[in-house]
Amino acid sequence: MRKNIAILCSGGDVSGMNPALKHFVEYALKNSLNPFFVYDGYEGLIDDKIDKASYCDVAGIINKGGTKIGSSRSRRFMQKKYRAIAKQNLDHHNIEMLVVLGGDGSFRGMDIFYKEHGVKFCGIPSTIDNDIAGTSYCLGVDTSLNIIRTAIDAIRDTASSFGRAFVIETMGRECGYLALVSALTSGAELCLIPEVPYNLEQYEESFKNQIAAGRKYFLAIVSEGIKEDVREIAQWFEEKVGIEARVTILGHMQRGGNPTVYDRLMAYKFVSHAIDGLLNEQHDSVICYNDGGFTHKSIQDVAFQKYQLDSELLCHLQDLYNV
Numbered sequence: 001m002r003k004n005i006a007i008l009c010s011g012g013d014v015s016g017m018n019p020a021l022k023h024f025v026e027y028a029l030k031n032s033l034n035p036f037f038v039y040d041g042y043e044g045l046i047d048d049k050i051d052k053a054s055y056c057d058v059a060g061i062i063n064k065g066g067t068k069i070g071s072s073r074s075r076r077f078m079q080k081k082y083r084a085i086a087k088q089n090l091d092h093h094n095i096e097m098l099v100v101l102g103g104d105g106s107f108r109g110m111d112i113f114y115k116e117h118g119v120k121f122c123g124i125p126s127t128i129d130n131d132i133a134g135t136s137y138c139l140g141v142d143t144s145l146n147i148i149r150t151a152i153d154a155i156r157d158t159a160s161s162f163g164r165a166f167v168i169e170t171m172g173r174e175c176g177y178l179a180l181v182s183a184l185t186s187g188a189e190l191c192l193i194p195e196v197p198y199n200l201e202q203y204e205e206s207f208k209n210q211i212a213a214g215r216k217y218f219l220a221i222v223s224e225g226i227k228e229d230v231r232e233i234a235q236w237f238e239e240k241v242g243i244e245a246r247v248t249i250l251g252h253m254q255r256g257g258n259p260t261v262y263d264r265l266m267a268y269k270f271v272s273h274a275i276d277g278l279l280n281e282q283h284d285s286v287i288c289y290n291d292g293g294f295t296h297k298s299i300q301d302v303a304f305q306k307y308q309l310d311s312e313l314l315c316h317l318q319d320l321y322n323v
């Protein structure tokens with residue numbers, strides 16, 4: 001008898017989830033499995049929003065951001081009694097394997113669910129924050145970085161025309177990855193991230209000298225996880241550096257948009273490895289990507305460790321100020 005397998009999205013949505021859904025349906029059918037969708041993440045597991053999926057459901061979605069089946073953060077799934085209801089719903093559909101697109105919080109939730117009820121699952125790291133230990137890349141990061149790049153390029157146009165400093169805030173929670181990579185690839189003059197302590201005073205003289213030497217504008221990329229408010233950084237530019245300043249908080253635009261080629265391809269590969277793993281005795285794992293290869297890692301190694309920013313990237317941050 002064909003086995004049933006389901007997929008769901010949990011936590012912040014990312015561009016790349018729809019390509020993953022498309023490949024999930026195709027690859028499941030190719031492996032003689034019946035594909036199911038769980039709508040609205042763990043909320044949908046509890047409310048039995050579970051349906052069979054077919055080729056028709058995934059036609060024309062590969063180029064769409066977000067997720068066709070919805071995502072959520074679920075307070076109820078944190079409670080044992082609701083996880084028991086989720087298990088009953090899966091049993092009702094005869095589903096014994098789950099692919100979960102989400103962040104480390106989602107994987108911790110699934111780990112508990114596996115230990116309580118034995119539902120096999122494979123996590124696919126999916127968060128624009130790129131803050132999951134054990135993998136150098138999370139689905140959706142590339143699209144997000146490209147959206148940020150487009151925004152910063154546009155802000156540069158007005159910054160240079162008007163002779164202003166712009167303080168641009170990126171998402172990322174406690175992780176500075178989005179801000180750091182964006183600063184390096186957009187030619188920003190300042191980058192502030194939670195991982196690296198800073199003292200604005202140390203840039204004052206250099207920035208003033210640069211203005212005296214003809215610099216007309218500054219771009220500062222700041223991660224949302226730093227302690228200071230972005231408006232205070234703008235105020236510092238005005239009061240201490242002596243240049244008019246504006247703030248742009250990029251917000252949720254960083255989570256949407258047409259998935260890049262890289263995210264589409266990675267969605268494809270992640271899903272294939274996830275399903276292969278589930279069919280080959282990987283029952284409680286996350287599929288991770290490092291140095292060009294994929295490996296299944298334990299939840300302990302992924303969701304209970306702190307993500308460390310790549311040391312080479314951090315060296316480049318130092319280079320930003322040593323020119």
Ligand SMILES: Nc1ncnc2c1ncn2[C@@H]1O[C@H](COP(=O)(O)OP(=O)(O)OP(=O)(O)O)[C@@H](O)[C@H]1O
Nearest residue numbers: 011012073074077078102103104105106108109127
């Ligand atoms: N310890 C836990 N026990 C049970 N469920 C959990 C636990 N931690 C997280 N979850 C479930 O996982 C959901 C998603 O977690 P969270 O909001 O931390 O997002 P995430 O998966 O880390 O993604 P993102 O990086 O986008 O925030 C939670 O809303 C909750 O339903």
Ligand SMILES: O=P(O)(O)OC[C@H]1O[C@](O)(CO)[C@@H](O)[C@@H]1O
Nearest residue numbers: 012127128129171172173224255
């Ligand atoms: O969409 P919400 O629930 O406001 O969450 C925003 C958070 O989610 C993320 O977009 C993804 O984890 C973070 O970068 C951001 O801090």
